[in-house]
Amino acid sequence: MKRDVICIIPSRYESSRFPGKPLADLCGKPMIQHVYERVARAKAVPYVAVATDDQRIFDAVKNFGGNAIMTATTHRSGTDRIAEAVKTLNLSMDAIVVNIQGDQPIFEPSQVDEVIRPLMEDPFINMSTLIYKIILDEEITHPHAVKVVLDHQNFALYFSRATIPYVRDKSLKADYYKHHGIYAYRRDFLDIFTKLPEGKLEKFEALEQLRALEYGYKIKVVITPYDSVEVDNKQELERVRQILTAKK
DSSP states (O other): OOOSEEEEEEEOSOOSSSTTGGGOEETTEEHHHHHHHHHHTOTTOSEEEEEESOHHHHHHHHHTTOOEEEOOSOOSSHHHHHHHHHTTSOOOTTOEEEEEOTTOTTOOTHHHHHHHHHHHHOTTOOEEEEEEEOOSHHHHHOTTSOEEEEOTTSBEEEEESSOSSOOSSTTSOOOOEEEEEEEEEEHHHHHHHHHSOOOHHHHHHTOTHHHHHHTTOOOEEEEOSOOOOOOOSHHHHHHHHHHHHHHO
């Protein structure tokens, strides 16, 4: 099963804020099914699978006709889970692997095409992700909205739950960007990434992408015009339900 681009959706049952959220009912379907079906609409991805360590999620994916891969329970992050999953597939080392978080049920399928574009155009880029210009003032200071600062070539300098950049001179105005949990990696970089020890910054901020930066690897960022809702609690699930209902 040799493919140029695939997508793996990491999904675990346990969550401190919302246990079992991948299977939460969302307009008659488990939330993970919404994510899966949106990925399947992306033009560039011929293969999609859910990587999980939970039999309930595995069975739910199989029940709606999706691909599911069982993984270990010991992974530090979603990227580590994906790295195990892709080892079961016959991929070339320069294949592109897309990571869509299982708690983003209303992301735009075209965002998959956006995140892989840097890797398609530049063979020296190993990892990319999406960011969105913040328009809601409360997200600038909210720790759930992960902020990012960039260099002049749109490579990430740092990701933080804190407000960055800090504007000391109040006569100046900064643009703030938040991170979307959508990544693309080259297959060979996944092996490198998962062999790196956990970074101190990664542990402090609970942000897996900081592991790459802390060990000197670059992350290309793409500014997407689409916002998304990450479901971390039942209130956000209800917000997504209202959005989907309004579109019908």
